Amino acid sequence: MATENRQVFIASPINGQIMTDNIGVRVVPYPTANDGEVLLKTSSMSADPYLRILYGSSPAGTVVVNSVIGTVLESKSDAFAVGDIVTGMCPLQTFTVSPADKLQRVENPLGLPLSSFIGALGFTGQTALGALQDTSFKAGDVVFVSGAAGAVGSMLGQLARHLGAKKVIGSAGGPEKCKLVVEKFGFDACIDYKEHTTAEAFGVALSAALGDDAVDYFADNTGGHVTAALWDLLANKARVAVIGAISEYNDAEPPLVRSFLAKLIFRSITVRGFVLLDWLARAGTRSEFFALVPQLVKDGVVAADETVYTGIDSFPEAFVGLFTGANTGKMIVNL
């Protein structure tokens, strides 16, 4: 058992609502590293909603690739030595191989939990800061974040607060998550979208929380009726970062919504799809991120929640749990 190599794969094609039996975990041969490659023992795997889109039409048998943390067991590259802790996009396996130039060494001078390097200090936190920058967040903005109890949403709201937001309001599903968003993540208010189940009802609740304000910056992680409510509550020259649309990912085709294009015109609103890799490709973004965020996490200015599952065999349950609201903050599988 100790040296068995297990792998996450698509067990059956996903049609509509994702189920745990769409994702399988199987035994595969122990891999070998070729020249320029590195063999890792995986310690943590990230479970992220975007995988639903990426593998939505993959045939049975497809290997799932996502970000992991691992320890170098064998290196056929000068860039890494045995024992190095690294992160990168790899096949989700107990033992996995990657080209050395696709991996990054984990630099952890503050001694943060290693799993944070695929969470608060990984793509999750980078998406939160990147979306704020890429869509022109400004100090003094009134901010609304959908999916505020989620990995990106909780980080984004806290970073916006740190960077000078006037007010930060979120949405989440259920009173417990809303309580967490306000008490732990420090949002000014959180609207329960499971209590306010139409765009109209959600809009009334959000209006009350806004008072005389309108939303200058909207970070959208969910789509759905929360998003539909926002178009009437945006300020002149508001900016909307479209980061995710998790409420839509299990639909066979996108849901019908009221067109909001005319509303963009009269208030000069910008809506922008955020792609992390484009932001990371810009000079200086990665170093700016690591100069800012680890210290904020260390100091507790930004609380980085994790929902942790244990063992690679729990990956299917962890992944499906993203769509049923099983997580607060980052969903991690520790091996």
Added chain:
Amino acid sequence: MATENRQVFIASPINGQIMTDNIGVRVVPYPTANDGEVLLKTSSMSADPYLRILYGSSPAGTVVVNSVIGTVLESKSDAFAVGDIVTGMCPLQTFTVSPADKLQRVENPLGLPLSSFIGALGFTGQTALGALQDTSFKAGDVVFVSGAAGAVGSMLGQLARHLGAKKVIGSAGGPEKCKLVVEKFGFDACIDYKEHTTAEAFGVALSAALGDDAVDYFADNTGGHVTAALWDLLANKARVAVIGAISEYNDAEPPLVRSFLAKLIFRSITVRGFVLLDWLARAGTRSEFFALVPQLVKDGVVAADETVYTGIDSFPEAFVGLFTGANTGKMIVNL
């Protein structure tokens, strides 16, 4: 009759589809200019789709204000003298009064038709150039323009061509308008949205016109099934300028459309509502416009079509005609 002053007003509140009897023309007293004001005799009035939104919930009796060209009959301001030709936003009347500081003198060294100062050289042309600049049009872009036979659309496509577009494709209603778009306005292709009446059908026709290309820059004047078709035909990092949504303006509430938010994410797409006054408020835009566009119109590089109605009493018919496709290019009422 010669000195009778007639005024365009909302005769009955507009509900849904606008009808000519929603707009009235009535006799009003001859106006007088107070200190700082100017009395004009109006020569041309602009009829524009946005008035449908602006006056959509106005009570009966409301006076309609829009851009006009006029000659100064009396000036109580040092800024203008009797006989000056001016343009500005004024109550639509035979004789109308405006604060001098809301008017601009028509400078016409190239001797272009005066009406062009509320069309190709007025808000229409300024919107076309402004939307290209404001939403980051780039030389080499593949451009798609909805409402390509309309005032803004026809200008925008021609300006995009002049500024280095790789390909310019438009949509218009009916074979005659499509012929005009290609032959007079020089688009590479024009898809008839009245022939291709669903998003799917329109998408197939547009794909054929695009060949191996995708749309880098989409100027949307219409909304509707044309817009719905575009989301799947945009290139990575495409930019969408939302300038108008004329297909929606007569609806009591916005139409149901398939959500396209998730599509914005994965191709890093920016959608931006365009407001002319914001663009004009930026330093240098107006002078840049007048340095470029009048000469292009003079040289015939940009063909500026006008559909002209005559007499203030024809304003209701001209305005309603915007929504039934009665115009190509700018809709003007000459007095």
